[in-house]
Amino acid sequence: MSLQSLSGFRDFYPGDCALREHIFSVWRASSRAFGFSQYDGPPLEPLELYQKKSGDEIVGQLYNFTDKGGREVALRPELTPTFARMAGARHRDYKKPLKWFAIPQLFRYERAQRGRLREHFQWNGDIVGEPSLSAEAELLALIDHALRGLGLTREDYVIRVSDRVFWLDFLADRGVTDEKGIYNFLQMLDKIERTPEDEVRKKLNQFAGSYNLMLRSLEEEKREFADEVFTLLKTGTTGSFLDEIKEKKTASPRLNTLLEYCDALGLSDAVEVDLSIVRGLAYYTGVVFEVHDRGGKFRAIAGGGRYDNLLKLIADVDLPAVGFGMGDVVLGELLRDKNLVPSAADGDSYYLVITDETLRPQALTLAATLRAGGYRADYPLSAAKVGKQFQAAEERGHRFALIVGQEYAADGVCGLKTLATREQVNIRPLIEHGKVTSLAPVAC
């Protein structure tokens, strides 16, 4: 019996791997276009690193174990703690703001469910040392640039921005400052899209009741607590972004500033305000955001926000930071859904057809000089009939067949056949210093 791979881990056969690498190459190109430098950390870290950031309850979701040296270690569930450790340790060696990106593979161990993955790849972009909202705007522009580089349009996706601190201020202003109360309130917002409005309103009013907030709402605002919350939420979701800027309609001064930057960066029709977004992770300290497909068919494409306290916690360095993560799984599903998977045959490539085995040495030399000249070239590794060779050229996704026959041995002339159209011309490879520098057409 042949062996199986572990449940939740993917085999990347060539087609799947080509899509993965296409995504990675766009992520890298966009990052570089924006002046981000690539970094990476170990896929295995001390368990303590994740406990320090997220508390002991995180351990249940981690792919952690005791290594042969008795150390408690974990396959990284996210890169941010590693990033905080690295950036914190050597931040003096780099100019601030520091703009870094990475494409780590991440791991988690949850109960096995059908189709549930235990690993995925994630593009991470982070800016350290910049307190202003121009850092958030820069990340949103970067995300938008990459999604468009993958062929998506702003009709396919939307970047929803929110402000976690706005709600903390809102609660503090009403005397709710205990962790549990804050948590419960944010949980209600987080679930708002998946819960009937009646039920949310009921829960909000119950919450208000337990904190004696009802009276204030009724007295000052002439309405119930739930009404007040829904009104605030709706200022952010009326859709027209430009109206919101012009009228300074969002309830958060931070979002108003962010929207101005976004407008200058040409993101007007990509960004919307949605104050119901609070993000699960407790370490966010300001603006948070999520990217969704507009059709609402998939989970979030990306998410992130400001985390000004994490470098202090992990690396004892007081530096503001903002970052995002974009996974390969949902993005891949969306690209497939939108028919944006690139074809295997990317660009020109040549398959040498060897018409007579005695010509094999000449064909090998031609393949070598083509490749040295920057051409993509392949040839049959063993003798095959000419018809089979043309078939192989097509099946392997080559654009051209280059026919090496007696005319090549005698005069250096090959037939060049465009496989899609069956058109054929004669060409003479020009070889200089062991490299093919051109494939010049030859008059018939």
Place this chain on the structure above:
Amino acid sequence: MSLQSLSGFRDFYPGDCALREHIFSVWRASSRAFGFSQYDGPPLEPLELYQKKSGDEIVGQLYNFTDKGGREVALRPELTPTFARMAGARHRDYKKPLKWFAIPQLFRYERAQRGRLREHFQWNGDIVGEPSLSAEAELLALIDHALRGLGLTREDYVIRVSDRVFWLDFLADRGVTDEKGIYNFLQMLDKIERTPEDEVRKKLNQFAGSYNLMLRSLEEEKREFADEVFTLLKTGTTGSFLDEIKEKKTASPRLNTLLEYCDALGLSDAVEVDLSIVRGLAYYTGVVFEVHDRGGKFRAIAGGGRYDNLLKLIADVDLPAVGFGMGDVVLGELLRDKNLVPSAADGDSYYLVITDETLRPQALTLAATLRAGGYRADYPLSAAKVGKQFQAAEERGHRFALIVGQEYAADGVCGLKTLATREQVNIRPLIEHGKVTSLAPVAC
């Protein structure tokens, strides 16, 4: 106290990561130029996969553990077993010969030694379904292409080819067919470069004595067993490759054929025969090879060979295969040694200098349209003096500063300063459909 990473795991800060990514990009480009398709497998596999290939003794070197579900698993020490599993499982879906490559991170757990790594990246190239030596030749040409793509020359490295089966035939011919005898003999060859010749000769003759081989050697060859072995070794190491082909001097018919292919592929001055190379791994079934720096300063740069039985063992499919691995660590050391590390400033990039904060919205829009047009552009995220901005442009490795002043707001004209030469000209960014399409010079 800040947290440390695990011993033996590397942090890739931007400079180190840039070198790593440079190596990866050349590996990928060479693979594609040769018609190889990229694949990947899980970094974590069932322990059994490695036991099946290498026996139980391998476990001592593995980064293995029991997972939360009670499964015995291991971080992959090599990709070949995964490759054999994957290629074996779906070989019918792909045309043979199958040419695949990957760049996995690999892991091992050995006693911690200073500077000894527990992970590295490795470029793997494999051909499945081709029994002829043209497959080996193709891999050697691929390795050579990549090393030259990294800036190395054939004066920096040499590809040493050998034939494991030649020695197995040699021993069988003399009646030595037991595994232990074969192992002991190959071990002696493997250590020949690090052992004084006297000592090797003594051990070879002792070995011959224990198998009663001495008599035959003396009778037929008129010399001692050790002499015979050394004479065979030297036919392969006389240096001049072309002489060896012409005179069919190597003792292995397989190597003679391989050398003919290598000659046609332009590898004459890259490849040498060295029959002392046997490779540690027992699963090789034919030609084996190693790549070394000619200076002999480093460990092997790459190694590989034919393994015609592994797919049968792992996936119950009878397909011949040949492959190689090239690690990032020794290669990186060699590139540093030869001063072939690319500089951080790769290609044109633009840093926008904002002369007046009121111009920030225009500068942001210009940055966005530059990036949309395929330019690499960056700008200060918060207000800074103009002198500081020029300094930042240089420190971040940009080639140009693009000065956004009142003239840009009024007439769309920017100063373009080449930072290395301090030369400055006026240009007008041409913006079409939200993208900068050119930076046209403006007459003074």
